[in-house]
Amino acid sequence: MKLLQPVSAPSRIGLGLAFFALFVALWSVATFGGFVQKLFLADPLTMLGEGYNLLVRYGFSFDIAMTIWRVVGGFILAVIVALPLGILMGAYKPIEAFFEPFVSFARYLPASAFIPLLILWAGIGEAQKLLVIFIGSVFQLILMIAVAVGSIRRDLVDAAYTLGAGDRSVVMRVLLPNAAPEIAEILRMVLGWAWTYVIVAELIGSSSGIGHMITDSQALLNTGQIIFGIIVIGLIGLISDFLFKAVNQRLFPWAAK
Amino acid sequence: MSKLVIDQVGKSFPARHGGQATRALLPTSLSVADNDFITILGPSGCGKSTLLRMVGGLETPTEGRILLDGEPVSGPGADRGFVFQSYTLFPWLTVAQNIAFGLREKGVAEGERLRIAADWAGRIGLRGFENHYPKQLSGGMQQRTAIARALANDPKILLLDEPFGALDNQTRALMQEMLLGIWERERKTVLFVTHDVEEAIFMASRVVVISARPGRIKADIPVDLPHPRPYTIKTTPDFVALKERLVEEIRAEVMASAA
Numbered sequence A: 001m002k003l004l005q006p007v008s009a010p011s012r013i014g015l016g017l018a019f020f021a022l023f024v025a026l027w028s029v030a031t032f033g034g035f036v037q038k039l040f041l042a043d044p045l046t047m048l049g050e051g052y053n054l055l056v057r058y059g060f061s062f063d064i065a066m067t068i069w070r071v072v073g074g075f076i077l078a079v080i081v082a083l084p085l086g087i088l089m090g091a092y093k094p095i096e097a098f099f100e101p102f103v104s105f106a107r108y109l110p111a112s113a114f115i116p117l118l119i120l121w122a123g124i125g126e127a128q129k130l131l132v133i134f135i136g137s138v139f140q141l142i143l144m145i146a147v148a149v150g151s152i153r154r155d156l157v158d159a160a161y162t163l164g165a166g167d168r169s170v171v172m173r174v175l176l177p178n179a180a181p182e183i184a185e186i187l188r189m190v191l192g193w194a195w196t197y198v199i200v201a202e203l204i205g206s207s208s209g210i211g212h213m214i215t216d217s218q219a220l221l222n223t224g225q226i227i228f229g230i231i232v233i234g235l236i237g238l239i240s241d242f243l244f245k246a247v248n249q250r251l252f253p254w255a256a257k
Numbered sequence B: 001m002s003k004l005v006i007d008q009v010g011k012s013f014p015a016r017h018g019g020q021a022t023r024a025l026l027p028t029s030l031s032v033a034d035n036d037f038i039t040i041l042g043p044s045g046c047g048k049s050t051l052l053r054m055v056g057g058l059e060t061p062t063e064g065r066i067l068l069d070g071e072p073v074s075g076p077g078a079d080r081g082f083v084f085q086s087y088t089l090f091p092w093l094t095v096a097q098n099i100a101f102g103l104r105e106k107g108v109a110e111g112e113r114l115r116i117a118a119d120w121a122g123r124i125g126l127r128g129f130e131n132h133y134p135k136q137l138s139g140g141m142q143q144r145t146a147i148a149r150a151l152a153n154d155p156k157i158l159l160l161d162e163p164f165g166a167l168d169n170q171t172r173a174l175m176q177e178m179l180l181g182i183w184e185r186e187r188k189t190v191l192f193v194t195h196d197v198e199e200a201i202f203m204a205s206r207v208v209v210i211s212a213r214p215g216r217i218k219a220d221i222p223v224d225l226p227h228p229r230p231y232t233i234k235t236t237p238d239f240v241a242l243k244e245r246l247v248e249e250i251r252a253e254v255m256a257s258a259a
Helices: A008-031 A044-057 A062-089 A093-106 A111-124 A126-150 A154-162 A167-203 A208-219 A223-251 B049-054 B095-098 B100-104 B111-121 B139-152 B169-186 B196-204 B232-235 B237-259
Strands: B003-012 B021-032 B036-043 B063-068 B080-083 B159-160 B190-196 B206-210 B219-223
Touching: A044 A062, A044 A093, A044 A223, A044 B003, A044 B049, A062 A093, A062 A167, A062 A208, A062 A223, A093 A126, A111 A126, A111 A167, A126 A167, A154 B080, A167 A208, A167 A223, A167 B100, A208 A223, B003 B049, B003 B190, B021 B049, B021 B063, B021 B111, B021 B190, B021 B219, B036 B049, B049 B063, B049 B080, B049 B159, B049 B190, B080 B095, B080 B139, B095 B100, B095 B111, B095 B139, B100 B139, B111 B232, B139 B159, B139 B169, B139 B190, B169 B196, B190 B196, B196 B232, B196 B237, B206 B237, B219 B237
Parallel strands: B036 B190, B036 B206, B080 B159, B159 B190
Antiparallel strands: B003 B021, B003 B063, B206 B219
């Protein structure tokens, strides 16, 4: 092992899988070896069996679909608000000065703490779930997009002006394309955070979704189902992350290292 | 009639933290004839770039006025092409799209834009590179593209701020020949800022020497060398004599600013 030396693609995949294997091995030793009571932690095989039950008998795929729709729906709403506002804040400093302090304050408000209030306002329907995701991601998005748009090299802007571009053109043809790869990366990250909010929203006052299944299983002391639910969330996160990365590389070939 | 008139133009930068205001350029006057190639020569920090940026509309003069074709300059515009010392190609656009950036602002149709961009790519020796991104190009290729991008707009005057400053000596010499070749064919009005004496003489029909900060015009020397100028002209007696004289002028200024 040499400092900062990159690894080849096959060995990177191999190493990555190796840790998953080690993790499952430790889990197996702890459960099959009888070191942990079944009541508290199901073994890997029981977990897989419960997962099969969930999917085949209890219509768990509907819960998964509900959860995905809530995350994606709330996240898209947040993007619709955050994108134009973030771009304006990045481009025009007085607009940034107007919104930035409030948004900075608001982003530290924990989205999960809003859930009781949101239930009061929006009931326990879909609107409340979407709002939790929205509140959890919109402020983060606004600030990060504003920084991405504002961090343009001054000489690129100057070059555009000397080529006859007006303010509107500079925003559309210079600031936006310059920030686009970073904005895509920001969306990828914040979508990951949105996943943690949706489960919290579903733990309270919900009749469907992965989070709802997890609370139900807790009442039945079915740790196998709970772990299966958690693993499904992890897998979906991994897949969406992978898709985002692939799309970004394709959309912005000029930015690739 | 003069293409460009710089009339008693000066620049001070405002005081910071209660300090004194910085005088970058004393009131300076300069007339540039149509199709002239003028190099502005001076030591680092003498205000020569500030003068050029004011002509480009990227800085506002503290006093005086700048007229292009009799019209006062206020802010940057497509009639004054600008080439920067730093690499300023848009990294998300290909060579052809970079060259055509200003044409799209003017509303030129796409087919025509592509034709002009391809034409310019050929003229700067980048045929076959039209669809490359800037990161795939060498520094010299990037600066050639930046020159083509400015000229494709067909500006009234071309302003260059030490465009070859970051290049190695050999590339720099080739770039000078290429730019001079373009000027000999197109006959544009050019204002070229540099701190390199040889570069200043080789391309110019007039060398304007700026003093150490605060800048003012110290000498205005015509270069009567014949055109076309091959690179071998740099070793002729006339060229060497001119170089000796300018080196002397600049040396005095560098010593003044170091003192």
